[in-house]
Amino acid sequence: MALLAVSNLGKKFGGLQAVSDVSFSVERGMIKAVIGPNGAGKTTLFNLITGSLTPSSGSVLLDGRDITGRRPHQIASFGIARTFQNIKLFPGMTVLENVMIGRHIRSSGGFVASMLHLPWVLAEEQRIRQSALERLEMLGIAELAELEATSLAFGQQRAVELARALAMEPDLLLLDEPAAGLNIYETAEVGRLISSIRQLGITVLLVEHDMSLVMDISDEIVVLSFGRKIAEDVPEAIQSNKEVIKVYLGE
Amino acid sequence: MRRILFLLPLVILVVGVQVLTDWTDTRYYLTQLTMAAYYSLLIIGLCALMGYTGQISLGHAGFFAIGGYLSAALTTRNLAIFQDQAFFRLLEGAGILATGQDIYGAELVVVAPWAACLVAIIAAALIAWLLGIPVLKLKGHYLAMATLGFGIIIYRIALASEYFGEADGISEVPPFLLPFGLEVSGSFAAREVNYYIAWGLLIMGLILLRNLIDSRVGRALRSIHGSEDAAGAMGVDTARCKLQVFVLSAVFAAVAGVFLTHYNGGIGPSEAGVMKSVRYVAIVAVGGMAHLWGALVMGVVLNFLSLRGVFGSYDDAVFGLILITIMLFAPNGVLSLLNFSGVLDFFRRLWRRVKEPGGLR
Numbered sequence: 001m002a003l004l005a006v007s008n009l010g011k012k013f014g015g016l017q018a019v020s021d022v023s024f025s026v027e028r029g030m031i032k033a034v035i036g037p038n039g040a041g042k043t044t045l046f047n048l049i050t051g052s053l054t055p056s057s058g059s060v061l062l063d064g065r066d067i068t069g070r071r072p073h074q075i076a077s078f079g080i081a082r083t084f085q086n087i088k089l090f091p092g093m094t095v096l097e098n099v100m101i102g103r104h105i106r107s108s109g110g111f112v113a114s115m116l117h118l119p120w121v122l123a124e125e126q127r128i129r130q131s132a133l134e135r136l137e138m139l140g141i142a143e144l145a146e147l148e149a150t151s152l153a154f155g156q157q158r159a160v161e162l163a164r165a166l167a168m169e170p171d172l173l174l175l176d177e178p179a180a181g182l183n184i185y186e187t188a189e190v191g192r193l194i195s196s197i198r199q200l201g202i203t204v205l206l207v208e209h210d211m212s213l214v215m216d217i218s219d220e221i222v223v224l225s226f227g228r229k230i231a232e233d234v235p236e237a238i239q240s241n242k243e244v245i246k247v248y249l250g251e
Numbered sequence: 252m253r254r255i256l257f258l259l260p261l262v263i264l265v266v267g268v269q270v271l272t273d274w275t276d277t278r279y280y281l282t283q284l285t286m287a288a289y290y291s292l293l294i295i296g297l298c299a300l301m302g303y304t305g306q307i308s309l310g311h312a313g314f315f316a317i318g319g320y321l322s323a324a325l326t327t328r329n330l331a332i333f334q335d336q337a338f339f340r341l342l343e344g345a346g347i348l349a350t351g352q353d354i355y356g357a358e359l360v361v362v363a364p365w366a367a368c369l370v371a372i373i374a375a376a377l378i379a380w381l382l383g384i385p386v387l388k389l390k391g392h393y394l395a396m397a398t399l400g401f402g403i404i405i406y407r408i409a410l411a412s413e414y415f416g417e418a419d420g421i422s423e424v425p426p427f428l429l430p431f432g433l434e435v436s437g438s439f440a441a442r443e444v445n446y447y448i449a450w451g452l453l454i455m456g457l458i459l460l461r462n463l464i465d466s467r468v469g470r471a472l473r474s475i476h477g478s479e480d481a482a483g484a485m486g487v488d489t490a491r492c493k494l495q496v497f498v499l500s501a502v503f504a505a506v507a508g509v510f511l512t513h514y515n516g517g518i519g520p521s522e523a524g525v526m527k528s529v530r531y532v533a534i535v536a537v538g539g540m541a542h543l544w545g546a547l548v549m550g551v552v553l554n555f556l557s558l559r560g561v562f563g564s565y566d567d568a569v570f571g572l573i574l575i576t577i578m579l580f581a582p583n584g585v586l587s588l589l590n591f592s593g594v595l596d597f598f599r600r601l602w603r604r605v606k607e608p609g610g611l612r
Contacts, residue, residue, distance in 0.1 A: 050484060072483035082484050090477030092541065093470070101474050105486035107467050111495050114466035115459045121466060128467065168486065 001064050003028040003203050004049070004172055009058035011044055011227075018044045019227045021058070026172070031194060031204045033214045036224035037247060042207040043085055045224070046174055049205075050082050051075040062172070077105045081170035083161045085177045085207075089149040095160050096145040099132040102167025106131075135163040139193070155186050166197070173197060175206040179213050191217050215239065223247070258454060265450045269443060281446045282437075283558040284551070288449035289511040290531075291550030292456050296503025298535045298546035299460050303469065304496050305476030306387065309528045310398035311504050313405035316523030317375040318505030319512035320409055323421040325367035326513075328414065331360040351425065364427040364513065372505045379501030380494065387493045399525065406523040420519030427513035435513045445514060452510065453547070456503060460543055463499075472496055473541070526567050533574040539584020549585065 002025035011019040019041040026032045034042050047053040049060055051072040059068045067075050081102075090098050107128055109121040136142040139159050144152060149160050158178065165173055178194065179187040191213050194204055208214050214221060215235045223231040223238060225247045231238060238244055272278045297311050330348065333339045342348050347366035351359045362370070386397040409415050416422075426436030433444055463469050474482040475489050482489050512518040521527070534553055538545030553573070556562065562569040581588050 052480060052483070071488075072480075073486050073488045076484055076486035084481065084484075088478045088481035090474045090481065092477065093473060097470060097473075101470050101482070101485050101487070104467065104471055109467040111463070111468055111499070114468040115463045117462040117466070125466065164485070 002026060002061075003063055004205065005061040006045075006049065007059050007061075009045070009048055009060065010056050011041075011048055011053060012056045017227055019048065019224075022224070022227070022229050023058075024222050024229065024232055026203060026205055028171075028203055029198065029201070030219045031198055031206070031217055033218040033221045034205065034207045034224060035209070035211075035214055035221060039226075040224040041227040042224055043176060044227075046082065046176055046207060049075075050080060050174060076168065079171035080174060081165040081168040081172070082174040083158075083165055083176055083178065085180065087154075087157045087161050089157055089160055089164075091148075091150045093149060094146050095136065095141070095149045095152070096129070096132055098149045098160055099135055099163045099167050100128050102135070102164040103128040103131060105168060132163075132167055135167045138166070139163050154181055158182070158190075162193070166200075166202075170202060172203045172205060175204060175208075177207055177209060179208060179210045187213055258458070261454065261457075265447075265454075269446055273443075278442060281442050283555050285442075285446045285449040285514060286511060286558055287551045287554035288446075288453045289507045289514070290554045291547055292453050292510075293504040293507040294531055294534050294538075294550035295453075295456055295460055295543055295546050296500035296507075297531050298538065298540075298543055299463065299472070300496050300500040301532065301535050302539075302541040302543075302546065303464055303476060304472040304493060306493055306497065307391075307395045307532065308398045308497070308500070309395050309525070309532060310382075310400075310402035310405070311500070311531050312523055312525070312527035313402040314375050314379060314501040314504035315508035315511075315527070316405050316409055316518070316520075317378060318371045318508030319518040319522060320415050320421065320508075321371035321374055322364070322367045322427075322509040323424045323512050323518050324415060325362040325370060326364050326425050327361060327421055327423055329359050329361065331358060334360070349425075361425075364425060368427060368509045368513075371509050372502060375505030375508075376498050376502050379498045383494045383497040387490065387497060399528070402523075402525050402528045406520060406525060409520045409523045416519075418520060420517060420522075422517035424512055424516050424518070427510070435510055437514055437516050449510065449514070452506070456506075457543060457547060464543065468492070468495075476541070526570075530567070530570045533570050533577075537573060537577045537585055539586055542584055542586065545584045545586045 004026040006025065007023045009019060009022045010017065022041075022045060034045060036042055044053065048055050051067070051070050051074065054069045059066060061067065062075075062078055062080065065078065067078055070078075090101065107124050109124055113121045133142060133145065136145055139162060141156060141159050141163065144156060144160070149157065152160065162178070175194070179190050182190060187210055194206070194217055197204060218235055221231075221233065221235055221238045222229060223241075223244050230243050230247060231241050233241065268284065269281065272280050293311060293315055297308065300306050300308060330339060342362070347363050349361055349363040351361065382401055386394060386401070389397055409420075410418060426434040426438070428434050429448070433448060434441060435445060435448060437445070464472070471482065471487040471492050474485065474487055475492060479489050508518075508522070534549050535546050537553070538547070538549040553570075557566055577585065
């Protein structure tokens with residue numbers, strides 16, 4: 001069974017059909033990319049999968065479980081983590097605290113127990129801190145732990161956002177333009193990083209504009225244009241697909 | 252242990268002030284300090300909601316009033332006329348009725364203060380919960396307006412209903428007996444005790460809120476302030492978290508209302524007024540928003556000055572002026588002007604000098 005199965009997904013904003021009748025699936029352990037010109041509906045697709053938007057039609061199955069129209073926090077707890085196109089770190093909090101929020105669904109201290117600082121809550125807090133630190137070390141940014149997250153350079157903020165998503169130990173990671181605004185060296189680094197995320201047993205679905213990155217790391221590619229899927233294949237086949245070339249370069 | 256130690260300076264200060272007023276024969280200050288502590292209890296609760304979670308409320312005087320008014324009404328309104336009814340005997344059997352005498356010496360049957368207090372706080376929590384479910388879906392200005400509407404409703408109810416004493420409010424509210432023979436009342440003999448009860452309650456509230464902020468739930472609350480979308484994507488149930496902290500802050504306000512009402516022996520409609528809510532919001536802002544200590548210090552200082560009548564008839568105007576000035580010149584709160592880290596740095600450098608061989612020359 002596919003880890004993620006999107007079938008006939010559609011979203012209408014007033015008169016605009018942003019996504020229509022999109023179906024594809026993501027097998028476990030795969031890196032799959034969604035590409036398409038600006039306004040093709042890629043981010044809308046992400047928002048539909050993660051529950052930020054409610055689909056007008058169609059369904060989303062995660063590991064066979066219907067998650068269509070569930071609220072974002074529920075979908076997160078089912079095992080889908082995401083990053084945002086315009087990085088959304090929490091201001092006024094350190095890098096470490098940002099990543100510690102990633103452990104929210106992996107911990108359980110409630111309102112009253114937290115207010116009373118019960119011993120088990122304090123022990124859990126230590127575990128949260130420890131595993132957040134481990135993610136930072138994994139991404140090589142442990143020395144930033146105590147800095148305010150939103151004060152960092154753009155590339156570093158990206159890394160923090162990724163660490164935060166990884167701290168959730170998701171089954172499926174959705175990356176919305178992970179290389180946007182990065183230079184070629186940083187982009188290559190992101191490519192290596194995504195490949196190493198796969199080694200952790202995390203399935204990756206990404207939206208990306210950088211073609212060399214997408215062609216390098218993806219196992220399969222879905223191409224969207226004006227909200228419709230126009231192709232789905234391995235990178236080599238996509239590169240020579242007539243319709244894709246038409247959409248990207250014009251006739 | 253460190254978590255308790257941080258309170259030591261505050262506890263020493265609280266005791267120190269009491270001893271000082273004793274020596275200098277200025278015990279009358281304790282009255283306003285007691286009242287200021289109760290107001291500050293509300294303010295630190297509002298700080299958790301507003302400063303940390305980023306959800307404004309212009310209706311917290313309403314929750315204060317719900318606590319104060321319910322407790323006052325239940326402990327003063329004579330139930331003797333219901334003597335023959337079943338519910339009266341039920342209440343009597345449960346031991347939650349108390350008898351007393353009114354000022355003319357007639358027999359008075361009322362709800363016992365402890366039960367009235369419980370009912371008042373639970374009612375405030377319930378109302379906050381019911382109100383919070385719809386209005387916390389709103390953001391920013393819209394939330395401010397909705398809570399403002401709630402505050403106005405409570406104010407008009409207090410002002411219009413005979414049960415709550417209309418414009419006169421409720422007076423002759425009996426003392427509230429606590430365990431160990433302590434009583435919340437404004438009698439001169441109990442002035443020191445009440446000072447310590449109020450400050451004990453405030454410090455307890457501070458500990459609870461600090462623990463909350465400094466925990467998994469606290470981080471979730473702060474993340475909602477930062478970005479509700481991202482918080483949701485992290486698995487934080489934002490609607491539930493907001494509702495919980497809203498109810499919690501309403502309970503803090505109601506507890507403050509109950510205690511202050513029994514301490515003052517009465518409550519009037521001005522306590523429910525919208526200007527009160529604005530004042531509480533202003534004090535949280537002056538304290539530095541996401542800053543419990545700032546809220547506490549400013550809550551005590553400004554309320555104390557206001558209660559001493561320092562601002563005269565221009566009381567509310569002064570609070571408006573303070574709000575404008577702070578927003579313009581110190582948007583991170585008054586305490587941020589003191590720059591603690593600079594002071595710490597100085598001592599660190601001094602210490603390094605001392606440790607250096609041949610240093611300090």
